[in-house]
Amino acid sequence: MSDCRHIGKARPRPDAADKAAGRTLYINDLIRPGMLHGKVKFSEHAHARIVRIDTSRAERLPGVRAVVTAYDTPEIRIGFLNDNFALKRDKVRQFRDEVAAVAAIDPDIAAEAVDLIDVEYEPLPGVFTLDEAMAQGAPLVHEMDARGNPLTTNELSLRYGHESGDLAVAERASAHVVEGRFSTQLMQQSCLGTAGCLAELDMSGNLSIWARTQIPFLAQRDFTQALRALGLPGRNCRVIVPALGGTFGTGLDTHAYEYIAIVLAHRTNRPVKILYNREEEFANLSPRQSAEVEIAQGCDREGRLTFRRVRVRQDNGAYGSWGATFPTVMLLPVTSLYRVPNVSFDARLVYTNNTYCQAMRGYGNPEVTWPIESNLDELAEAASIDPFELRMRNCNEPGETTPMGLQVTTCGLKECMEATAAKLDWGAERRARRGVGMASLIHVGGSGRIYRSDGGGVILKFDDFGQINVSYGGVEMGQGLHSALSLTVAEALGVSPDKVTINPTDTGTCPWDVGTHASRGAFIACNAALAAAEKARAQIFAAAEEVFPRLALQNLERYCVQHPDYRAPTFDLAAAVKADRFELADGQIVLRDAPAEPWLKVDLDRLLRAIHFRGSRGEVITASAFYEPQSDLPDWQKGVGNMSATYAYGAQGAEVEVDEETGEVRIVRMVAAHDVGKVLNPQTLAGQAYGGLTQGVGYALYEEILTEQGRILNPSFTDYKIPTIREMSFPVHLEFIETDDPAGPFGAKGVGEPGLVPTAPAIANAIYDAVGVRIRDLPITPEKVLRALDARRAASAGKQTSTP
Amino acid sequence: MSRECTLDVNGSLTTLQVAPSARLIDVLRDNLGLTGTKEGCGNGECGSCTVLLEGRPVNACLLIALEVEGRAITTIEGLLGPGGKLSPVQQAFVEAGGIQCGFCTPGMIMSATALLEANPAPTDAEIRDALVGNLCRCTGYTQIIESVRAAAVRLGTGDRPEAPR
Structure with missing residues (x-):
């Protein structure tokens, strides 16, 4: 859609001015x-x-x-x-x-x-580690389940898995196999508003x-x-x-x-x-769940992936919340990031007396993309293939169906990886202690079905002044949903975005929506809005058959008074006025294939008043639509099901410099290339990409909720470090690949979460490239890097002494 | 136990009864209704409550109201120009995409305003130094730096309001 008036063009978000003025009301202010x-x-x-x-x-x-x-x-x-x-x-x-x-x-x-x-x-007595909780005779966190049945173990009864192909055969047939153990930490969402x-x-x-x-x-x-x-x-x-x-x-x-x-x-x-105050926010809310992952991947002599085996154990904490469903999203990268024919996945969740866990951006995806993409670099080294080359050889492509049954419609992964490598000058000579690394991602791009309905509805209400009020049941939390939604409505109805107001989200006035998660907000809302706009246009055009001729003739009369020499062209207005010939553009209703006479254009607000104020046939225009994406609710135990209407891809790359004396990692620059389907508003899209990547940097290098016997030790921003403007002092290059997805509004895919998914392994791979140490536990603190460097020095010293 | 106190906020004097322990942020928000100043941590760690005290950025959560009696305080509400027009710094944040959830925004804009008052053409490193006490979880800061740069350009081209006191 290159002829869009608003979509694809940078425009300030509709809520920005009030936020800049300090006028916006949060819970704190109510x-x-x-x-x-x-x-x-x-x-x-x-x-x-x-x-x-x-x-x-x-x-x-x-x-x-x-x-x-x-x-x-x-x-x-x-x-x-x-x-x-x-x-x-x-x-x-x-x-x-x-x-x-x-x-x-x-x-x-x-x-x-x-x-x-x-x-x-x-x-x-409590249980505070996975091993303690799973030990024979361990104290039980819950003696009974919710139905009152006695429990004998701390393991949750939820089951997640996937088996496709023949792992044993594939593993034996592999030219190279690399195994590893990786872990990720508790991460706090750290919203500025508590x-x-x-x-x-x-x-x-x-x-x-x-x-x-x-x-x-x-x-x-x-x-x-x-x-x-x-x-x-x-x-x-x-x-x-x-x-x-x-x-x-x-x-x-x-x-x-x-x-x-x-x-x-x-x-x-x-x-x-x-x-909540800040300390309560840190200590008494559910952070992102930690994970321990065992992984093995293999490839043949040409570097084609032969199999992937992933075993996950997660400390669920004391109660069940959405942390317990992270494996539903882990299934995506485990089964479907790169083409891998044989896959085995198993995830177990265990109650402990630690804080219970919840969702955070990416929802299980970064937890397994971290081991997959780190391990893939190790596999590339074992196979003596460049890591970028290995990834390209296994790149997903449009039209494929993955082991999970994901139907890949559009896929820009290849372009994303190529852009990342090009921007990083992949393969160029670098000075000592500098290195580059990359990692890719797959995520749901067309919502993610985790409930009977994965839909959302939109109501468009037109008033007598040409204003359009939009009600949608999803949530603007800063990400820019209202920007995408107002631009979509403006585009579809041929009005200025200034004429579109997004109502506050309120279950009393908005149609049902499953919730703003899975990067689905704009995808669902804009698809629903497009459907509602189509209904509104039909209503308006049907009514216009009756009211338009009168308004146009009034226009003509006025125009003739102002322009006495004007001679109207011969035009059969009565014959032309058919619902299917109307169009909305620039805040007016016009007739297609009609002479471009100014009087043949009627302002939308005037038309709406004429439709309203016409005696007993008067009506006000309101249109609603509910959009349910085409996707399947997966079978989680089998790990099969096409859970999204489309999938988002991306790649990130990092160049880092490692100080071998202190273990400190300095990011020199980063590249983020995302298959976004279509850019709706480049300004808010960039905000999502920059912001996601920054949380990814925090996940990679700085952030960790520390606990001791279940007590959270660092409930403040002083002791829990999120990136400040100083840490983010390196250039970030963004690249948006437009694959024009048929399911997306104007071709767009969801973009909210991908930004942080591959950041940590991209950085870890760059660290390995720089100084030859592989960190497997997040976050990558200077202490861990230093320990790894010391261990490597000791090992190489040992080798030198043993082989004189 | 409360004491009478006259505060000079956004160019207006207000006399009110204030508890000796009352923090400036609470008096601004609860007594004067200036809720643009946000509390993100209450410990001076996040900068969301940044206001200007005689032109210098300070955390309103760390100040006792009685201690700033009679001294000029500027809040985000005080940056608006005649007719409620956004200040050049506010306008730059709007146009350059420096705002997402908006919770850190008032504090960020106050710090940026103080910076540009003291240094009309800051380098990126100087912008980082000035905003290092203002945490943002949404933007990754890139578009915030772009906003401050744009504000410097706006201020440099004569779109300059009267300086906040």
Whole structure:
């Protein structure tokens, strides 16, 4: 679509000016009349019996309006495994377990009251590593499952796997096989805006909750169940999403604090807000889940991949949340990154007394792309083939069906790798201690089906002034969804983007959407908007058959007064006015194949008023559409199913310099090449790519939640380092490959997550190229590099002494 | 226990009762309704609450309100020009894509404003030095640096408002 007016052109996002002015309202800024402030009392043990909770001192504190525990409120189970509780009873299983909560007239009193709650515990032995948790006779984190059946192991019953081809035969037939063990760390989403919500019940028990969520409609379902538990069955739950200070996956599940706010609002009959501070955000929210991975890959003499075997173990923490479903996304790269005919995958998840885990950008994909792409460089070395060349020989191509059953429609991986290598001057001579590395990615590019419906709806509402209000149930969390959506609506309806307003996300006014995850926001919203726009155009054109001639003739009359010498061309207006001949362009309705006379163009707002104000036949134009992508819900145990309507590809490359004295890695430059299908707004797209890559750099080099016996040791930005502007002082070259995907809106694929997926292995491969050490555990700290360098020096010294 | 205090914020004097322990950020947000100043950490680590104290960037979460009585404070709301027009720095962030979720944006713009006031043509290294205390999780900073560069150009071409006090 080269004739697009708005799509493909850089344009500031519609919310930018308010954000620049400090006018945008986040959870932090919301106040309701009579609002109380809630505060949670967290566990002081990783694993303990609750013997007694004494709330009397807190209740006596002036300004306190309610103190709640599991012992005086109905049980509310949460999480997709129903193994978690809003408030904990009988025992705590992690340090962040919620044992009580208060509501008070201001945050200081609430904090003081929480300190006055006395909890007596009987400590229990805990399990804090995978080996401890899987040992014979290990203490059980959960003695029973959600149905009350006794459990005998800490291993979760969820099963994920994949077997295709014959691994044993393929392995024996391989010319080269390389095995390795890799690990990834707990990573905190580190949204600048901390978590919070505001819950309010009306006199009928209908709930309104302003929430930091990416899943308004699944949250609505969860909160509706909570209302039932509170004795309010059949009441309405309305989830409203204010501006979000980032989410990056943390809004993908509902959280205990949200249910606690509902319980407190119910108890006090007042609006209750809970807002986490930074320490609470670090210590009491679910980070990205860690992973331990064993991998083996083989190739033939020509470097063609013969097999890939991946075994994953993950510390799930104390409760089930979306961390427990990371393997659903791991399946993509494991089965389908490069052409590999024989694949074996198995993932096991284990309860421990560590913090439970959740989603973050990439969702399992970086956890296995890290070992796949690191190990691939080792395989290339074993086969004496250049790593770029090895990747090119196994590159995915359009039209292939992968072992998982992914149907590759468009694929720009080859172009991405070529662009990355070219921009890095791959193969050029470099000075000592400098090296280059690259890594690739596959990710869902057309949403990712993890639920019965993977769709989303859009409503377009036209008013008498030519303004178009758009309602969509997904979430703008900073990524630029509203930019893509407003440009799409403007393009489809021939109006200026200024005429398009995106309404706040609100389950009360927006059509259902499964949630903003899997890089699906713009893909789903824009496809739904295009379908809705088509319906709106049909309505407008049908009505225009009646009203257009009158308006055009009025135009002509006025035009003749202004231009007395004007002679209108011969034109049979009545015959021309057919619905299928109308077009919308530049804010006007026009007739195709009609003379280009100015009076034959009618402003859209005037047309809309004429359609509205015509007596009993008057109508206002509203159109809605629900878009359900073409994809299959995979069988997770078999690891088979075409889970997305299309797939996104990309490659990143890094040039690094390693200081052999300190182990410090300095990134000299990076390249990110992404198959984006089609560029919708180059400015916001670049923002996603730069931002994703930066989180990838943090994942690679700096970020790690440190724990000791289940306690989080670094709950602050001083001790948990995210990249600052100083770390990001190297040039990043972006390259966008347009493959014009048939399923995408204007050909676009999802782009939200890919940016951080291949960053860590690209950097690790560059480090190996620079100084010959391979780091297998993220993050790649100077200490680890130094240890590896020392080990290599010691080994080579040993070799020299043993072979005189 | 609270004390009367006159604060000079965005060129206006306001007298109000303030607790001795009240932080400047809370008085700005809760008493004066200036919610553009954001609290990202409360420990001076993230820079989201950056305001200008007599033209210099400071973390409003680390200041006691009573300690800055009578001294000129500028918040993000105070950068708007006549008729509510965005300042050149604000406008540059809008146009160069320096904004995503927007939570760090007010603090980032305050730091950039102070930088450009002191140094109208900063190098990229000087921009990094000035913004190193402002964390952003969304943008990767590239478009923020481009925004500050664009702001310097705007200010250099005469689109310069009265300097915040």
